[in-house]
Amino acid sequence: xxxxxxxxxxxxxxxxxxxxxxxxxxxxxxxxxxxxxxxxxxxxxxxxxxxxxxxxxxxxxxxxxxxxxxxxxxxxxxxxxxxxxxxxxxxxxxxxxxxxxxxxxxxxxxxxxxxxxxxxxxxxxxxxxxxxxxxxxxxxxxxxxxxxxxxxxxxxxxxxxxxxxxxxxxxxxxxxxxxxxxxxxxxxxxxxxxxxxxxxxxxxxxxxxxxxxxxxxxxxxxxxxxxxxxxxxxxxxxxxxxxxxxxxxxxxxxxxxxxxxxxxxxxxxxxxxxxxxxxxxxxxxxxxxxxxxxxxxxxxxxxxxxxxxxxxxxxxxxxxxxxxxxxxxxxxxxxxxxxxxxxxxxxxxxxxxxxxxxxxxxxxxxxxxxxxxxxxxxxxxxxxxxxxxxxxxxxxxxxxxxxxxxxxxxxxxxxxxxxxxxxxxxxxxxxxxxxxxxxxxxxxxxxxxxxxxxxxxxxxxxxxxxxxxxxxxxxxxxxxxxxxxxxxxxxxxxxxxxxxxxxxxxxxxxxxxxxxxxxxxxxxxxxxxxxxxxxxxxxxxxxxxxxxx
Numbered sequence: 001x002x003x004x005x006x007x008x009x010x011x012x013x014x015x016x017x018x019x020x021x022x023x024x025x026x027x028x029x030x031x032x033x034x035x036x037x038x039x040x041x042x043x044x045x046x047x048x049x050x051x052x053x054x055x056x057x058x059x060x061x062x063x064x065x066x067x068x069x070x071x072x073x074x075x076x077x078x079x080x081x082x083x084x085x086x087x088x089x090x091x092x093x094x095x096x097x098x099x100x101x102x103x104x105x106x107x108x109x110x111x112x113x114x115x116x117x118x119x120x121x122x123x124x125x126x127x128x129x130x131x132x133x134x135x136x137x138x139x140x141x142x143x144x145x146x147x148x149x150x151x152x153x154x155x156x157x158x159x160x161x162x163x164x165x166x167x168x169x170x171x172x173x174x175x176x177x178x179x180x181x182x183x184x185x186x187x188x189x190x191x192x193x194x195x196x197x198x199x200x201x202x203x204x205x206x207x208x209x210x211x212x213x214x215x216x217x218x219x220x221x222x223x224x225x226x227x228x229x230x231x232x233x234x235x236x237x238x239x240x241x242x243x244x245x246x247x248x249x250x251x252x253x254x255x256x257x258x259x260x261x262x263x264x265x266x267x268x269x270x271x272x273x274x275x276x277x278x279x280x281x282x283x284x285x286x287x288x289x290x291x292x293x294x295x296x297x298x299x300x301x302x303x304x305x306x307x308x309x310x311x312x313x314x315x316x317x318x319x320x321x322x323x324x325x326x327x328x329x330x331x332x333x334x335x336x337x338x339x340x341x342x343x344x345x346x347x348x349x350x351x352x353x354x355x356x357x358x359x360x361x362x363x364x365x366x367x368x369x370x371x372x373x374x375x376x377x378x379x380x381x382x383x384x385x386x387x388x389x390x391x392x393x394x395x396x397x398x399x400x401x402x403x404x405x406x407x408x409x410x411x412x413x414x415x416x417x418x419x420x421x422x423x424x425x426x427x428x429x430x431x432x433x434x435x436x437x438x439x440x441x442x443x444x445x446x447x448x449x450x451x452x453x454x455x456x457x458x459x460x461x462x463x464x465x466x467x468x469x470x471x472x473x474x475x476x477x478x479x480x481x482x483x484x485x486x487x488x489x490x491x492x493x494x495x496x497x498x499x500x501x502x503x504x505x506x507x508x509x510x511x512x513x514x515x516x517x518x519x520x521x522x523x524x525x526x527x528x529x530x531x532x533x534x535x536x537x538x539x540x541x542x543x544x545x546x547x548x549x
Contacts, residue, residue, distance in 0.1 A: 034112075034279050041113050042538035043274075043372075048390045051276040055201035056286045058208030060269045063358035066294035067215055067301040068351045069262030071327040072155055074305070076258030078316060078326070079498060080251040082240025083230075083306045086259075089252060090302055093259040094295040096486030101266045101291050102471060103436050103483040105284030108270050109467025110448075112279035114369035115536060116270040117141050117431040122535040123464065124438040131535045132525060137431050138370045139521035141267075143514075144427030145363040148265055149399065150406045151421035152359050153189070156352040157181030162323045163345055167338060169319060179410045185353060186407070189360040190400040197391040200361065207354045214347040215297050218331075219304050221344070226308035226334040235306045243499035253489070254496050260425060262298060266291055267428070268362040271369070284469035308334045360399055368395035374532040419509030425494040426514040433487040440480045 035045040051059065070090070077086035113119050118138035125133045158178040164171050192203065241251040266287045273279040276286075309330050315321050318329035327348075331341040371382035386393040410417035442448050448464045471479055495511040525533070 044539045047274045049277045058204035060290040062207040062354040063268040065355040066298035073258035077255045079242035080255030090259045099483040101287045105287045109284045109469035112273035114274045140427045140431045143517045147424035149359040152356045153182045153185040156185045162320045162325045189356040198389045271365040364396040364399040368392035422510035429491040
């Protein structure tokens with residue numbers, strides 16, 4: 001089978017390399033289209049554009065790992081919502097996420113830069129608070145992505161612990177077991193992002209292939225081997241309020257966070273945009289197509305698992321369910337084979353590890369971009385590139401070190417560690433809301449003009465110019481409004497604990513962690529950063545002629 005598939009993969013690699021080698025010039029400057037647009041943003045093109053459309057879609061799909069994440073985070077939706085709540089909650093999150101990333105895709109088409117949200121805020125915010133708001137947004141994005149990387153590594157490590165528990169019932173897991181495996185996952189991601197960094201697009205093409213094939217490799221035996229199936233009535237009408245909240249509606253909204261975690265982070269594509277060819281077109285389309293595709297197969301996996309789960313409580317109370325991964329017991333029950341269950345679980349583990357690779361790449365790029373604009377301590381060092389590969393090696397290493405240090409927290413308290421990784425939702429959604437509120441204001445006041453109205457591709461006074469990807473008219477405004485409303489709902493419920501009564505170990509400390517990041521950012525800005533951070537710095541004051549990248 002591998003031999004048969006090799007020509008297809010080779011063809012895909014060749015097509016991506018052909019796209020990456022293509023250089024399109026215009027305006028007579030000698031710069032290619034991507035570098036001209038980056039120059040108009042004031043930035044020097046120093047990273048190599050290795051990613052074509054398929055490679056960046058593979059990167060984003062394996063970053064989101066939606067069908068895999070839906071399995072990994074199955075407990076959250078089952079506890080608060082039950083099977084019906086999980087189905088309808090997933091659909092609600094899918095539509096809301098599509099609105100968020102469609103709106104952000106429009107901004108990415110206007111200004112495809114690694115800085116992403118904080119750069120866009122600097123472009124759209126009022127002059128009186130532009131630098132400050134951009135700085136706070138930058139810290140929220142960095143905190144969010146560091147938390148995603150830490151959370152992804154932790155989930156991969158603890159899933160390995162759960163697999164051991166499934167195969168050896170006498171095994172007694174310890175906190176340090178999960179921590180060591182978490183560190184091993186981060187080391188693996190570091191190895192790929194440094195020593196194999198130049199081949200990352202090819203790796204992501206392979207992971208995209210595994211992402212699709214793995215979906216069917218689990219779905220088909222899961223449905224075919226299950227001895228009994230739940231009824232449609234049970235799947236689509238049975239709600240559960242396992243958190244003992246005052247109402248089923250409140251429980252439903254709290255249970256959304258699992259689906260949110262499995263589907264957010266599509267802005268990874270944005271932060272890689274300075275390494276993508278034809279970024280103003282490919283980045284936004286990759287964001288939208290990935291959200292649509294991953295959302296569809298994720299929904300299919302959720303339905304399949306719910307139909308083969310006859311007793312939700314049994315799955316939640318199983319040894320792997322107690323560790324937070326009831327899907328492993330569901331696999332075992334459906335196939336009645338530990339070997340079969342282990343193979344299916346191994347696919348999820350491989351893809352979860354691939355997600356950590358993409359998360360580290362993304363987190364390192366936003367760190368590099370923010371340091372480039374002098375928003376971080378030691379910015380001169382962090383921004384250095386490896387000359388042969390043009391990879392921000394020091395920012396990758398810095399990102400890995402910070403994540404490893406975060407893992408030390410788990411040795412003392414899993415509650416404290418979970419508080420740190422809870423920043424992933426609140427941090428990124430906070431940045432999404434800021435960007436989308438500003439964009440809604442600009443589009444409603446006519447401050448974003450058509451490219452046909454101006455010879456300048458990006459700016460005309462204080463007006464922005466729409467990029468190639470644009471949802472026009474009232475429909476675009478409606479999508480933008482839905483994105484803001486959905487973002488506020490998720491941001492609000494990201495601070496809620498999963499059950500009542502609330503005790504110290506079960507408390508959601510996300511609001512404390514998010515507040516701490518914001519307060520630190522404000523303090524550092526007032527004391528030091530306001531002297532060095534003036535928003536995205538202008539590295540190129542004019543577009544040079546006769547220079548070809």
